[in-house]
Amino acid sequence: GAVVSQHPSRVICKSGTSVKIECRSLDFQATTMFWYRQFPKKSLMLMATSNEGSKATYEQGVEKDKFLINHASLTLSTLTVTSAHPEDSSFYICSARSWEGQYNEQFFGPGTRLTVL
Amino acid sequence: EDKVVQSPLSLVVHEGDTVTLNCSYEVTNFRSLLWYKQEKKAPTFLFMLTSSGIEKKSGRLSSILDKKELFSILNITATQTGDSAIYLCGWSGNTPLVFGKGTRLSVIA
Numbered sequence: 001g002a003v004v005s006q007h008p009s010r011v012i013c014k015s016g017t018s019v020k021i022e023c024r025s026l027d028f029q030a031t032t033m034f035w036y037r038q039f040p041k042k043s044l045m046l047m048a049t050s051n052e053g054s055k056a057t058y059e060q061g062v063e064k065d066k067f068l069i070n071h072a073s074l075t076l077s078t079l080t081v082t083s084a085h086p087e088d089s090s091f092y093i094c095s096a097r098s099w100e101g102q103y104n105e106q107f108f109g110p111g112t113r114l115t116v117l
Numbered sequence: 118e119d120k121v122v123q124s125p126l127s128l129v130v131h132e133g134d135t136v137t138l139n140c141s142y143e144v145t146n147f148r149s150l151l152w153y154k155q156e157k158k159a160p161t162f163l164f165m166l167t168s169s170g171i172e173k174k175s176g177r178l179s180s181i182l183d184k185k186e187l188f189s190i191l192n193i194t195a196t197q198t199g200d201s202a203i204y205l206c207g208w209s210g211n212t213p214l215v216f217g218k219g220t221r222l223s224v225i226a
Contacts (some may be wrong), residue, residue, distance in 0.1 A: 108216050 003027055004096045006109035013084055014117055021079045021112045023094030029074035030096030034068075038091040038111070047092075048076045084116040118142070123217035130196055130224055134164050138191040138220045140206030149190050151186055153205040155219065163191070163204075196224045 002025040013019050023033055035047045048069050050056040056069035066088075068080040077096075081088055093111040121142045130136055139205045142150065152163040166182035166189060173180050177196075182189045193200055201224045207216040 004030075004094065004107045006092075006094055006112050008049050008112060009110060010113045010115075012117065015085055016080045018080055019025075019084055019100040019114060021081070021092055021094075023077045023079070025075045025096040025107070026059055028096075030077075031074065032097040033071055033077040034095045034097070035069060035077075035079050036093040036095070038093055047079075052068065081114065084114070086116045089116045090116055095109045121206055121208050121217040123204075123220050125220060126218065128223070130222070132197055132224055132226050134196050134224075135192065135194045136196060136222065138193075138204050138206075138222070140189045140191070140217055142187050142189075142206075142208050144208045147184070147208065149208075150182055151207045152189075152191050153207065155203040155205055160205040193222075196222075198224050198226055200224050 004012075005024045005026055007022045007024075011019055011021075023035075025033075033050045035050065037045045038045050046059050047067060048056045048058045050069050050071040052071050053073050054071075056064075056071065058064050058067075066082055068082060069077065071077040077094060079092060079094070084086045091111045091113055093108060095108045097107075113115055121140060124139045124141075129136075130134060140150065140152075149165050149167045151165050154161050154163055160194070163175065163178060164180040166173060166180060169182055169184035173179070175192045179190060180191045180192065189206065191206070192205060201222055203219040203221050205216050205219045
């Protein structure tokens, strides 16, 4: 099956610093990538939809200037958490969508656990 | 290697039918098993299961976990076309999430 990787899997940073998370589709071209944030005991929250070569579409309530998303190629999207604060500590998960014939499935990355001290 | 296997991968039923979706897992440091419904955008949370043998219900949906057999099922009764979606089963623990590939359910009128 299609593989999506995320890097790093775990990151700890100081408050006020910026953190970049990479999401890669390893064996397919992903025209669309999604970034989610997972809260404990709750559902995944979609943060933004990223289409290759265009600006990301952010969900309501998500700060565009704080969560910078770049989808520079069909296999790579990055999420940069700028000026991170402890409340940004969470699981960030990306998924990539592959248009293969009639299928329209999302493949999830393993997630990145961000801890902001 | 931790893994979550869902079956069937796809399923087509008629409105009013009852369906059972399966999820088996082989993971270390198990904490909870989660079911999600994924339509066009973000997966939406359905159930979190941590204890074996306790059924969780929400309307026409119900789910139960068997920690001994490492197995969970999701039941949907009296299916409706709005139930058409991909149903994801995932494991939550001390490491990043592990999801199955999902079951694509199509309910036809």
